[in-house]
Amino acid sequence: MNWFESLFFEQSALQAVCVISVIIAIGLGLGKLRICGISLGVTFVFFTGIMAGHFGLAIDPAILKYAEDFGLMLFVYELGLKVGPGFFSSFRTGGLKLNMLGLGLVLAGTATAIALSYILAIPMTDMVGILSGATTNTPSLGAAQQAINQLGLPAEGAALSCAVTYPLGVVGVIIAFALVRKFVARKSDYEPHHQGESDNTYVAEFHVTNPGIGGLTLRDIHKLVTTNFVISRIWHGDDVSIPGPDDTLSIGDRVLVITTEDEVARLTIFFGEKSERNWNKPDINWDTLDKNLVSRTITISKPQLNGRRLDSLKLRKHYAVNISRVSRSGIRLLARPNLILQLGDRLTIVGTPEAINKVGALVGNSVTDLKDPNLAAIFIGMVLSLIAGSIPITIPGISVPIKLGLAGGPIVVGILIGRFGPHFHMVTYTTRSANLMLRGIGLSLFLACLGLDAGGKFLDTIMRADGLIWIAAGFIITLLPSLVMTILSMRLWHLDFGSAAGMVSGAMANPMSLTYANEITPGDDAPVAYATTYPLSMFARVVIVQLLIICFV
Template identity: 55%
Template sequence: MEWIDTLFVEHTALQAVVVVALICAAGMALGKVRIGGISLGVTFVFFVGILAGHFGLSVDEEMLEYAESFGLVLFVYSLGLQVGPGFFSSFHRGGVRLNLLGLGVIAIGTCMTILLSRITPVALPEMMGVLCGATTNTPALGAAQQTLNQLGIPSDGAALSCAVTYPLGVVGVILAILVMRRLWVRPCDLAATESGDTHSTYIAAFQVHNPGIFGMTVREVARISHIPFVISRLWRDGKVSIPTSDTQLQEGDRLLIVTTEQNAETLTALFGEQEQTDWNKEDVDWNAIDSRLISQSIVITRPEINGKKLGALRLRNSYGINISRVYRSGVPLLATPSLVLQIGDRVIVVGEAPAVHNVEKVLGNAEKNLNEPNIAAIFIGIILGLAVGAVPLHLPGISAPVRLGLAGGPIIVGILIGTFGPRLHMITYTTLSANLMLRGIGLSMYLACLGLDAGAHFFDTVMRPEGAMWIGLGFALTLLPVLVMGWIALRWSRLDFGSTCGMLCGAMANPMALGYANDTIEGDNPSVSYATVYPLSMFVRVILAQVVLLFFR
């Protein structure tokens, strides 16, 4: 059966593709199996690769290195593109506190890693692998391996120690959440969780009864309030209209306003009275409010609009319409004049039907155009990322130059392009499904090769005292930083339990634990805080993996 040998045994390019694809397919299928309500997802590819390597399956070393490197680059660059738009905005308001707490988790784990490498027989390269496994952070492992290769130090030990400690790294965060809920969570913490995110868009109706603003224009009221809000509709004498910046407010006017929930009380004091009607329900028929006005969702697809500020388009003055909300990747944003628009943004336009149709022509609304991602921009971004990763950085106290490598360079360029690309009128838009596809392919290739490389010695290592020590140290690196910063967040920082869990999962780069938190905690606070902390935490861990090895090796 020569054809079987050609596919699975002989070290050729064809055999490498077949083996890697087979490991990825089997791992993805098994990753959907839920045990105790928890599934490992793409992470299971890692363990299938370990089993394949244990039973003697192998591929050519150069092909393995190529597939592993390309998969890592594709994954971290796509990750950077995804988190880029929210990376810098995550520092606003409560995001600063969440990110500081997340950095505390990272700092404790890193300090423990350096200390344990000094007081135990485990060398720093293996301890860094233990840390990457304990924090389920494969991009950091990739960065560590790149640094070790630059220094001429074998990186096999780091990959092997990561593989050994990874399973308990997954369940350790979940166990810490259970411990915190049992020992430290008070009823008020859970109540705060159920209240939801106070910074998401909030729609409310107000009546103008404050004599201090009678006769003032909308522009003047916005200037003295210092609060971002958008007036979607104005009722006066039984008629509905779209107010402009020059519209003067009169006593008894009813205003439909889009703002944030935390600002609703301040706006009540500004205008005079808030009505009790709930305008935030999903089944509100906006087109039934007035027969002359319609509300339509329009997708921005014209390249000329990409990177422009909403106020610069002057849509309200030119067409007599109002944009009440903007949705970006499913997240509602306030339609303020300073908001920079991007390809793929979905705007809610309110106005008379002919005017809305004219605005539709201006913005595009050709959703078919979004189904074709800009492939050239993706490859150009990868090239720039690799170029940045290859630049030698000379830091004080380090003889060898630091390079961001295959993991650090592409993730930095991905974040920068995802953040500033639209402002430079670069078309970097990819649909969420396309981004997930690129990330999934890259991560599964990387994990398959990583597991295949570590599998030959995995079980022998686990059975040795050295392997048992790795497992114990890894479990400590998972549990202790999470419990310490969880206590600080709940007791000292007065963070609610849901936000605390999301922050800890983001700092540990553990989406499996986040899934458990979402299933057991009401509200979306875990997901919101996870998304706030994850970008910076991922970036810092990738960079720290290299800096620690260079400074303390």
């Protein structure tokens, strides 16, 4: 049995793979268990690593550090790559409000941590770990450890304080939501206050009664207004047609317009009158509008179209079809002529069945071709992430420059490549399953190594008076800002409960509280708000913990 003992207890590369794999497998298995309706998911890998470290399992420190850093970088970069295509679009209207509220929550938690550091006499090298654990934000812990190491100080306290405060950080946000739901929320708070906010497009029907535009072509009409809109169909009496730039509008015509909800009032004045019919219901059968015209969704799967402008395809000229919307990473975009197409974009197209089939052949329309992951973009992005994370950023008034590090660099580069990569003909598309797989592998590696590193002294830390103070401080940092910001966002900024809970979950980087919020609220407001808020809030926390180390250590 000596071979078996050496496989798990004699430090080597093989032993490191075995130990980390066992920790991840057990952690993921236990993470599926539900207690009071709540499961910890991948987070349980962290606690499994702690228990393994407590019982004496250890791997080579160099391999441990490599696996931890690689896992963190892979997870954060893939997250940035996924949200990048729709990240900047999310800042419009409601997205900007959600991100500002998320940053407010981040600053409130940071202020609470600073105050508790002085009140409870907790060194800032330990408090940054408490803050990371209380906000369940392991990337910020990685950034804090790097900043502490740059100053030549031991970072062990940060990892331990994060480990002991993490469990209540997970459930603290859920407790805040439960309290709001029980004592504050009203029935109206569960109704979405901003319908369509998760969808950047809005469909409206207008009656042309404005004599100022009668007799003008669509090309001339688009020159008159700066509003972005696409006319999908025109009714001349009972005849329905797909409009082209040289088609003329007449008084009495009806037009079906794709725009944003904020522009509806302006377009109503421009065209003359808005129909009361709701064209945004999910059960509308578009094919019944005209027996010769159908609406279909096709997918861009040919790599050579990646980075091309929509108008360069000349679909209207060659095929007499109209593109009304483009769906990208769950965000529906207006089909503007200058829109840069990306591999994986889904085009909503109106035309005859024969013409749509020809356009489908032109763009590929093959989901099978999209299943192969584009690994080049991943590894190129990782190199750029390391470069970006290593650049020193000088802030006036602070003697030591900060760095984005392994947590901040990858998400910034991931977002930028995801958004602008196709402009340089870089294929960044990855299937949802492949992206989730890579993110899951990266996060599991990071949590397993982080727990294994902290596990040796975990229980001893809890039994100390300092450990109990850390737990109390972490719970205050979790509960108080989450509770206050959820209530304020509902009462002062008029968010529905689902959007408020999703925003708080995203700012706290807490997918477990998101699951809870999603189960008790209708619609997709909670996950949409989470996805909108998470990237900027996580980036802010990564920078803030480094500033705390530089300013208060």
